[in-house]
Amino acid sequence: xxxxxxxxxxxxxxxxxxxxxxxxxxxxxxxxxxxxxxxxxxxxxxxxxxxxxxxxxxxxxxxxxxxxxxxxxxxxxxxxxxxxxxxxxxxxxxxxxxxxxxxxxxxxxxxxxxxxxxxxxxxxxxxxxx
Amino acid sequence: xxxxxxxxxxxxxxxxxxxxxxxxxxxxxxxxxxxxxxxxxxxxxxxxxxxxxxxxxxxxxxxxxxxxxxxxxxxxxxxxxxxxxxxxxxxxxxxxxxxxxxxxxxxxxxxxxxxxxxxxxxxxxxxxxxxxxxxxxxxxxxxxxxxxxxxxxxxxxxxxxxxxxxxxxxxxxxxxxxxxxxxxxxxxxxxxxxxxxxxxxxxxxxxxxxxxxxxx
Numbered sequence: 360x361x362x363x364x365x366x367x368x369x370x371x372x373x374x375x376x377x378x379x380x381x382x383x384x385x386x387x388x389x390x391x392x393x394x395x396x397x398x399x400x401x402x403x404x405x406x407x408x409x410x411x412x413x414x415x416x417x418x419x420x421x422x423x424x425x426x427x428x429x430x431x432x433x434x435x436x437x438x439x440x441x442x443x444x445x446x447x448x449x450x451x452x453x454x455x456x457x458x459x460x461x462x463x464x465x466x467x468x469x470x471x472x473x474x475x476x477x478x479x480x481x482x483x484x485x486x487x488x489x
Numbered sequence: 490x491x492x493x494x495x496x497x498x499x500x501x502x503x504x505x506x507x508x509x510x511x512x513x514x515x516x517x518x519x520x521x522x523x524x525x526x527x528x529x530x531x532x533x534x535x536x537x538x539x540x541x542x543x544x545x546x547x548x549x550x551x552x553x554x555x556x557x558x559x560x561x562x563x564x565x566x567x568x569x570x571x572x573x574x575x576x577x578x579x580x581x582x583x584x585x586x587x588x589x590x591x592x593x594x595x596x597x598x599x600x601x602x603x604x605x606x607x608x609x610x611x612x613x614x615x616x617x618x619x620x621x622x623x624x625x626x627x628x629x630x631x632x633x634x635x636x637x638x639x640x641x642x643x644x645x646x647x648x649x650x651x652x653x654x655x656x657x658x659x660x661x662x663x664x665x666x667x668x669x670x671x672x673x674x675x676x677x678x679x680x681x682x683x684x685x686x687x688x689x690x691x692x693x694x695x696x697x698x699x700x701x702x703x704x705x
Contacts, residue, residue: 376551402683423551425679428641450553451587461643 369488370414371395374404374432375421375448380475384419387477388484401427405435412440417487419471422449430461437465444468444487448475493691495519495700500528503703507533510699512630512669515662517697521678523551525703530557530634531564537632538577544623544631546616550588550638551677557585581622588639620668630669637676641684656689660696678702 371393373384381397388395394414398404401424408415418436422429433445445465447458450473458467469483495517496506503518507529510516520526530547537543549557558574561583577583594611619631640655659674666672674697681690694700 423638423642425551425638425677426683450556 369393369416370411371417371419372404372408372415373397373419374401374424374429375399376424377421380421380448380473383475383477384480387480391481391484393484401432405432408436409439415440415443417444417446417484419446419448422447422453423451433462433465433467446471446483446487448473450474493694493700495694495702497702497704499705500525500703503701504529504532506699506701507671507673508536510671510673512671513665513667513698514671515664515666515674515698516672517674517676517693517700519676519678519681519700519702521703521705523677525705526675527552527560529703531561533632533634534561534583535564538582541582542629544582544584544619544628546584546586546619546631546633546635548586548588548591548633548635548639550636550642554585554587581626582628584619588636589642591635592639593643616670616672617668620670623669630671632671632673634673634675637674638680641680652684652686652689656685656692659693664696664698 371388373381373388373395374397375381375384376399378399381399385395385397396404396407396411398407401420405427408418418433420429420432424432427435429447429449433447436443436445445467446469447467448471453470458470468487471479471483498506507516507518518529520529534545534547537545547557552560558578561574574583578585592612616631616633623629623631637655640651640658643651662672685693
């Protein structure tokens with residue numbers, strides 16, 4: 360994992376309609392010095408991303424959410440900032456075909472199968488930032 | 490167009506409306522939080538499986554099949570008996586399925602996602618089979634809790650408007666079924682409010698026998 364000081368300027372957006380999940384991610388990544396902003400509402404998350412677009416370097420999003428699903432959210436995020444890294448999470452089965460059908464032109468940097476493992480999240484963050 | 494408004498009530502009120510529905514009912518149910526939906530379907534399932542009078546089908550979207558099982562199992566009755574979910578699933582009284590697979594018939598190797606449309610005939614055929622199965626096993630009929638969230642699943646992947654497809658699909662179903670079936674179309678309130686145009690909402694409210702809105 361990158362050192363805590365280096366992570367201070369890295370903004371991470373975590374989005375999941377389950378409060379417990381984003382709280383867990385927030386607590387886990389705060390330990391490593393990330394500036395993490397957690398949301399349960401995709402519309403609020405999008406608004407915050409828009410306002411702080413320069414600072415955000417990574418987005419972690421659930422897929423099945425009411426109002427705006429993770430695919431729609433990521434598409435909007437990428438339209439605003441193409442270079443932002445994206446991690447998708449889901450508790451449901453998903454395969455490459457399904458993913459490429461939903462996001463044919465968008466690169467997903469990592470994928471997390473729920474139930475969420477903090478160890479797995481840490482490894483993924485480490486890989487992305489290294 | 491005449492403005493129809495949903496009947497609003499607590500989870501208890503909405504459960505009573507659903508529990509008292511007669512066969513043929515095709516209702517629209519709006520819930521603002523998953524915990525409320527869980528409460529409603531769990532109470533319904535518990536009541537009707539213990540009475541052994543119905544087959545209950547739940548197609549879920551915002552929670553996994555395992556999560557539905559877990560919720561049902563953890564519902565404790567007044568005498569502290571939990572629901573033996575696996576037993577009811579094994580004997581066919583309870584069916585839990587993912588709404589995406591249920592409505593769009595996805596197989597894991599299905600790579601043709603260009604034109605995802607609900608398999609209306611397939612769903613109705615399946616429901617008719619269930620009704621027959623219920624009758625032959627001495628039950629009164631079938632009840633389905635169908636989460637509509639799966640219709641938005643393909644919103645970002647195909648060029649078509651999935652909301653139009655949803656409305657078209659709903660309106661193609663009868664307002665009242667002519668078989669021993671109770672159908673509850675389940676909408677998350679955020680989806681209903683944010684994804685549907687006013688005209689579409691009204692069409693859906695008008696078309697269903699009853700529209701029920703759960704409030705806190």
